[in-house]
Amino acid sequence: MSILISPETKIMVQGITGAFGGKHAQLSLDYGTQVVAGVTPGKGGQFFEHKGHKVPIFNTVAEAAKATGATVSAIFVPPPFAGDAILECVDAGLDLAVCITEGIPIKDMIRVKRAMSGAKTRLIGPNCPGLVTPGTGEGSKGGCRIGIAPGYIHKKGHVGVVSRSGTLTYEAVFQITSKGLGQSTSVGIGGDPVNGTSHLDVIKLFNADPDTKGIILIGEIGGSAEVEAARWIKANCKKPVAGFIAGATAPAGRRMGHAGAIVGGVEDTAAAKIAVFKECGIEVAATPSDMADALLRAAKAKGVSLA
Amino acid sequence: MNIHEYQAKALFEKFGVPVPKGVAAKSPAEFESALAQLPDAPVVVKSQIHAGGRGKGTFTDGFKGGVKFAKTKADALDYAKKMFNNTLVTIQTGPAGRKVQTVYFTQASDIKKEYYLAILLDRASSKPVIVASTEGGVDIETVAHDTPEKIFKVLVDPAYGIADFQVRELIFKLGFNAAEGKNAAKLIRNLYTMFWETDAAMVEVNPLITTPTDQVLALDAKVSFDDNALFRHPEIVALRDLNEEDSKEIEASKYELAYIALDGNIACLVNGAGLAMSTMDIIKHFGGNPANFLDVGGGASKEKVVAAFKIILGDANVKGIFVNIFGGIMDCNVIAEGIVEAVKEVGLKLPLVVRLEGNNVAAGKATLANSGLALVSGDTMADAAQKIVKLVA
Numbered sequence: 096m097s098i099l100i101s102p103e104t105k106i107m108v109q110g111i112t113g114a115f116g117g118k119h120a121q122l123s124l125d126y127g128t129q130v131v132a133g134v135t136p137g138k139g140g141q142f143f144e145h146k147g148h149k150v151p152i153f154n155t156v157a158e159a160a161k162a163t164g165a166t167v168s169a170i171f172v173p174p175p176f177a178g179d180a181i182l183e184c185v186d187a188g189l190d191l192a193v194c195i196t197e198g199i200p201i202k203d204m205i206r207v208k209r210a211m212s213g214a215k216t217r218l219i220g221p222n223c224p225g226l227v228t229p230g231t232g233e234g235s236k237g238g239c240r241i242g243i244a245p246g247y248i249h250k251k252g253h254v255g256v257v258s259r260s261g262t263l264t265y266e267a268v269f270q271i272t273s274k275g276l277g278q279s280t281s282v283g284i285g286g287d288p289v290n291g292t293s294h295l296d297v298i299k300l301f302n303a304d305p306d307t308k309g310i311i312l313i314g315e316i317g318g319s320a321e322v323e324a325a326r327w328i329k330a331n332c333k334k335p336v337a338g339f340i341a342g343a344t345a346p347a348g349r350r351m352g353h354a355g356a357i358v359g360g361v362e363d364t365a366a367a368k369i370a371v372f373k374e375c376g377i378e379v380a381a382t383p384s385d386m387a388d389a390l391l392r393a394a395k396a397k398g399v400s401l402a
Numbered sequence: 403m404n405i406h407e408y409q410a411k412a413l414f415e416k417f418g419v420p421v422p423k424g425v426a427a428k429s430p431a432e433f434e435s436a437l438a439q440l441p442d443a444p445v446v447v448k449s450q451i452h453a454g455g456r457g458k459g460t461f462t463d464g465f466k467g468g469v470k471f472a473k474t475k476a477d478a479l480d481y482a483k484k485m486f487n488n489t490l491v492t493i494q495t496g497p498a499g500r501k502v503q504t505v506y507f508t509q510a511s512d513i514k515k516e517y518y519l520a521i522l523l524d525r526a527s528s529k530p531v532i533v534a535s536t537e538g539g540v541d542i543e544t545v546a547h548d549t550p551e552k553i554f555k556v557l558v559d560p561a562y563g564i565a566d567f568q569v570r571e572l573i574f575k576l577g578f579n580a581a582e583g584k585n586a587a588k589l590i591r592n593l594y595t596m597f598w599e600t601d602a603a604m605v606e607v608n609p610l611i612t613t614p615t616d617q618v619l620a621l622d623a624k625v626s627f628d629d630n631a632l633f634r635h636p637e638i639v640a641l642r643d644l645n646e647e648d649s650k651e652i653e654a655s656k657y658e659l660a661y662i663a664l665d666g667n668i669a670c671l672v673n674g675a676g677l678a679m680s681t682m683d684i685i686k687h688f689g690g691n692p693a694n695f696l697d698v699g700g701g702a703s704k705e706k707v708v709a710a711f712k713i714i715l716g717d718a719n720v721k722g723i724f725v726n727i728f729g730g731i732m733d734c735n736v737i738a739e740g741i742v743e744a745v746k747e748v749g750l751k752l753p754l755v756v757r758l759e760g761n762n763v764a765a766g767k768a769t770l771a772n773s774g775l776a777l778v779s780g781d782t783m784a785d786a787a788q789k790i791v792k793l794v795a
Contacts, residue, residue: 205528342680344683349695
């Protein structure tokens with residue numbers, strides 16, 4: 096089992112004919128992911144070809160979904176058009192839209208989020224690395240890779256990883272794999288202040304997934320999403336959870352790369368979030384090198400095997 | 403992106419948000435003609451820098467106050483001359499301060515009462531929020547902490563915009579009389595329109611004032627914009643003042659590098675914002691002090707790495723460099739070759755610790771080891787951080 100996606104999930108790529116979208120569509124095909132359609136307005140009827148794969152391209156998301164049965168879209172559309180691309184997924188009734196695009200205006204996301212209220216479609220991102228459910232092949236091939244994460248660092252297993260940051264997700268995944276353990280699913284929810292799926296949403300899914308035995312929750316300065324997730328964990332989650340918060344040394348008022356990583360007040364500093372983690376029984380990683388070890392400590396304390 | 407008060411007030415006027423009459427001057431030659439455009443004294447003389455706390459700031463030559471009340475125009479001229487080209491240090495500028503290159507003269511206002519008004523994003527609800535308080539002209543975070551009941555918030559539905567009942571709610575809570583309320587309602591609506599239409603990240607008016615004749619005015623104006631939306635606002639981009647930005651940060655932005663100068667001595671070069679932040683953290687954890695935040699992005703090409711090294715070395719405080727790259731998709735060997743060429747090109751003399759992980763890492767490490775450069779390899783982030791802290795100590 097896994098959350099949100101499985102090796103059987105059929106995906107489409109919006110922006111498959113762009114350099115970035117095309118490259119990652121190729122890597123996903125190499126990983127064994129069911130990339131069944133591409134969407135580029137005006138290029139419908141053409142094909143995206145890669146090592147024997149021949150992926151049909153459609154003009155619209157709705158056409159792609161209808162013709163191929165794809166239920167998930169990976170969005171690689173430039174920032175001015177990305178909000179619209181997300182809404183197209185909602186209109187087509189997809190289960191999941193994963194928006195990789197970085198640099199979408201906040202106002203666009205405010206409007207998109209409002210328009211998605213009550214909709215069936217779940218959004219992950221924007222400005223995120225996407226998600227990976229590892230497969231059983233060599234280098235975890237045969238899994239479902241949506242987005243830009245390196246597939247080969249994964250290993251099929253039982254640790255759920257959720258993070259706003261791409262490279263920190265990879266760091267955690269790599270540490271888990273290096274210890275001989277593996278992941279159920281790793282999810283990058285993105286570094287923007289307005290995003291679709293929160294830490295808490297993913298934590299709830301991991302908690303309900305029988306195949307996820309332990310969770311690594313990676314957050315950063317800014318906002319209160321990690322605090323909200325931690326309080327829920329304290330009240331509802333019996334699984335071992337390790338946490339890390341990036342940005343302890345970030346000065347107030349400066350945006351640290353991610354649009355969301357900015358300290359506004361006393362509540363969203365790293366120190367405040369770490370204090371809440373500890374209070375909620377989350378094992379805190381002292382440094383980013385300590386994330387997998389922190390989870391092992393949490394698992395040991397609860398007598399849980401992560402293997 | 404931030405703008406100056408005088409620019410923000412020009413935008414306010416454009417959107418129908420009343421402000422006291424004011425004229426900005428960018429050189430001493432303009433002072434007298436600027437003052438002549440104001441009807442009469444008293445005049446408030448305001449240093450224009452992108453930092454708060456100006457009124458309580460001190461210039462590096464000892465002159466006190468970046469905002470001065472002048473009873474006569476002659477006094478105003480005198481204050482302006484003392485401020486211009488002088489460096490103002492406030493609680494927000496850091497010890498280096500900011501050079502004042504524009505002076506803003508405004509008509510002094512009769513103040514009946516001061517209020518606070520701001521519009522920004524409420525992250526929890528993903529909606530714009532209007533924040534108002536009866537306590538204006540003071541530090542709003544202190545008000546929020548000590549007397550939270552004096553702060554009022556209204557969430558705006560982005561699909562509908564601000565509703566009449568919400569404006570009325572604010573007016574009643576702030577305790578305006580009927581005439582003030584009518585003026586304030588118009589101001590709040592217009593300020594929201596400006597926030598929304600210009601893709602502002604935050605609009606803050608502190609203080610908002612009422613006058614003895616029941617006028618409602620924005621006495622100060624602080625506005626910042628969403629960088630991601632600047633592509634559709636050339637009129638806002640035109641307001642950018644490069645003098646207010648760190649020259650290294652401007653240089654970095656040309657290469658699509660995210661760089662922020664800090665005050666430590668260990669420079670960092672990292673791919674990914676989250677990893678870059680935690681690289682700073684881990685240096686601090688082991689007793690060192692990071693000199694910067696630097697995210698080279700996913701690509702980490704040779705050109706970017708060279709540019710990044712040059713920017714880092716432009717900081718005279720730097721005593722050592724920590725390169726931390728998780729090459730997920732990119733070949734670590736390509737990154738290693740980039741680092742070696744960059745180090746040779748810039749003639750690096752400082753200690754350098756490199757931690758490489760990811761795709762084809764063995765070849766990458768071999769390239770570094772065989773380069774003949776005096777660099778140190780770290781296996782994990784913790785190992786590398788400890789090594790650079792020790793080398794710099």
